[in-house]
Amino acid sequence: MAERTAKLSVDGNEIDLPVLSPSEGYDAIDIGVLIKEGYVTYDPGFMSTASCESTITYIDGDEGILLHRGYPIEQLAEQSNYLELTYLLLYGKLPDQTEFEEYKSRIRQETFVDERLVALCSSLPRDAHPMGVVCSLVGAMSAIYHNEVDITDAVCRDQVSIRLIAQIPICAAIAYRHSIGKPMLPANPDLDYAEHFLHLMFSEAEDSPVNPVLAKAMDRIFLLHADHEQNASTSTVRLAGSTDANPYASIAAGIAALWGPSHGGANEAVLAMLNDIGSLDKIGGYVAKAKNPDDPFRIMGFGHRVYKNYDPRATVMQQTCDEVLNELGIESDPILQMARALEKIALEDEYFVERRLYPNVDFYSGIILKAMGIPVELFTVIFVTGRTSGWIAQWCELVSEAYKIGRPRQMYTGSCNRDYVPIEAR
Numbered sequence: 496m497a498e499r500t501a502k503l504s505v506d507g508n509e510i511d512l513p514v515l516s517p518s519e520g521y522d523a524i525d526i527g528v529l530i531k532e533g534y535v536t537y538d539p540g541f542m543s544t545a546s547c548e549s550t551i552t553y554i555d556g557d558e559g560i561l562l563h564r565g566y567p568i569e570q571l572a573e574q575s576n577y578l579e580l581t582y583l584l585l586y587g588k589l590p591d592q593t594e595f596e597e598y599k600s601r602i603r604q605e606t607f608v609d610e611r612l613v614a615l616c617s618s619l620p621r622d623a624h625p626m627g628v629v630c631s632l633v634g635a636m637s638a639i640y641h642n643e644v645d646i647t648d649a650v651c652r653d654q655v656s657i658r659l660i661a662q663i664p665i666c667a668a669i670a671y672r673h674s675i676g677k678p679m680l681p682a683n684p685d686l687d688y689a690e691h692f693l694h695l696m697f698s699e700a701e702d703s704p705v706n707p708v709l710a711k712a713m714d715r716i717f718l719l720h721a722d723h724e725q726n727a728s729t730s731t732v733r734l735a736g737s738t739d740a741n742p743y744a745s746i747a748a749g750i751a752a753l754w755g756p757s758h759g760g761a762n763e764a765v766l767a768m769l770n771d772i773g774s775l776d777k778i779g780g781y782v783a784k785a786k787n788p789d790d791p792f793r794i795m796g797f798g799h800r801v802y803k804n805y806d807p808r809a810t811v812m813q814q815t816c817d818e819v820l821n822e823l824g825i826e827s828d829p830i831l832q833m834a835r836a837l838e839k840i841a842l843e844d845e846y847f848v849e850r851r852l853y854p855n856v857d858f859y860s861g862i863i864l865k866a867m868g869i870p871v872e873l874f875t876v877i878f879v880t881g882r883t884s885g886w887i888a889q890w891c892e893l894v895s896e897a898y899k900i901g902r903p904r905q906m907y908t909g910s911c912n913r914d915y916v917p918i919e920a921r
């Protein structure tokens with residue numbers, strides 16, 4: 496019997512539900528017995544539903560706290576780097592120097608892609624959206640590597656993790672270089688992770704240098720996007736993984752889910768919104784549209800299902816934004832000025848204040864990426880590149896323990912049982 500129970504009383508029928516205590520966050524009421532009592536819970540959007548137990552990431556939305564394996568995102572952004580964070584997400588501890596060198600060596604050994612991925616990409620139109628291209632490339636990885644994947648083998652799961660983390664930036668670069676009609680450069684595993692990504696994306700020659708400030712900013716952007724509890728795309732990866740599906744295919748499903756402008760696609764949508772607004776004097780009109788319940792327009796990059804305070808990643812992103820723009824000598828970027836003005840107006844407006852709507856991770860990331868020369872349609876691909884480590888760490892956490900296939904129930908409000916009517920009688 497659980498130490499604590501909640502009592503649910505329905506029509507005089509009392510049901511004891513175990514109350515589970517997490518290490519951080521809300522207590523969880525285990526409702527598993529309800530189906531045997533003839534009930535299901537109803538929670539569209541899973542506002543109050545924990546889908547799993549996890550030890551990887553914790554968010555306190557009221558306090559604006561984000562921890563990865565207990566370490567605050569602010570400290571990781573300041574003192575760590577993306578590749579070290581991927582190790583932490585995968586293995587639950589910070590590596591010592593020897594462990595980290597060995598890990599980086601394994602990543603380097605996987606820093607290439609099967610040439611058939613490049614051929615697959617070249618079969619797609621130049622103006623194909625890069626999110627669709629990257630989703631196709633990871634889907635193709637599921638086809639190429641399917642026969643060697645044994646999800647019950649920990650060594651194999653680790654190999655899949657290393658390969659995906661090493662190769663997703665290359666997939667992103669393949670998509671970009673194809674879109675501008677430029678051939679891929681050979682991989683150079685001796686470069687640091689983010690430096691290598693920018694090199695594959697933008698370098699004209701194999702020995703072209705990468706701006707270290709931009710490489711550091713890119714590394715931090717990957718780090719800030721790495722993992723975020725059971726958001727829509729991570730939940731998609733877990734649901735696909737719960738069917739014992741191919742892990743590369745499960746990650747491709749996560750890429751598809753992230754694409755939506757309500758989720759990872761918001762960074763691209765922020766820039767489109769700021770361009771639509773066009774000038775500082777138009778901001779008030781757009782804020783009024785966002786507040787109008789009859790108008791579907793929303794301020795992209797604002798609001799969050801969990802954060803009812805500043806998204807701590809947005810705060811770090813804002814600092815990075817200043818660093819990048821100063822480095823590039825773009826102090827008076829009109830888009831940034833508009834973003835700052837929009838943020839100020841929204842944060843002072845009662846509508847946003849009472850709904851506790853704050854800038855999220857996507858609000859400033861787009862401005863930095865634009866300043867770094869990343870094309871807008873690649874913004875969400877950058878999100879994919881950072882989030883792949885979180886997705887695969889969450890997939891490993893699911894598959895390495897006993898798990899059940901995810902199969903939600905529903906509340907049916909359709910027609911009750913009725914007899915078929917032949918067409919001549921209708």
Ligand code: SDX
Binds near residue numbers: 726756758855
């Ligand atoms: C990401 O889950 C994660 O962790 C996601 C993520 C991650 O790292 O994986 O953090 C990444 O997806 C960040 C979010 C990026 N999306 C956007 O920036 C799109 C704009 N934001 C909204 O669409 C919205 O805020 C969501 C989708 C992010 C959250 O939606 P919810 O939790 O379902 O909230 P809701 O739609 O019920 O809104 C509550 C109220 C509503 O008003 P009322 O009906 O109460 O009058 O707030 C309003 C909404 O209309 N509202 C907004 C708004 N967001 C919410 N009004 C104007 N502009 C907005 N952006």
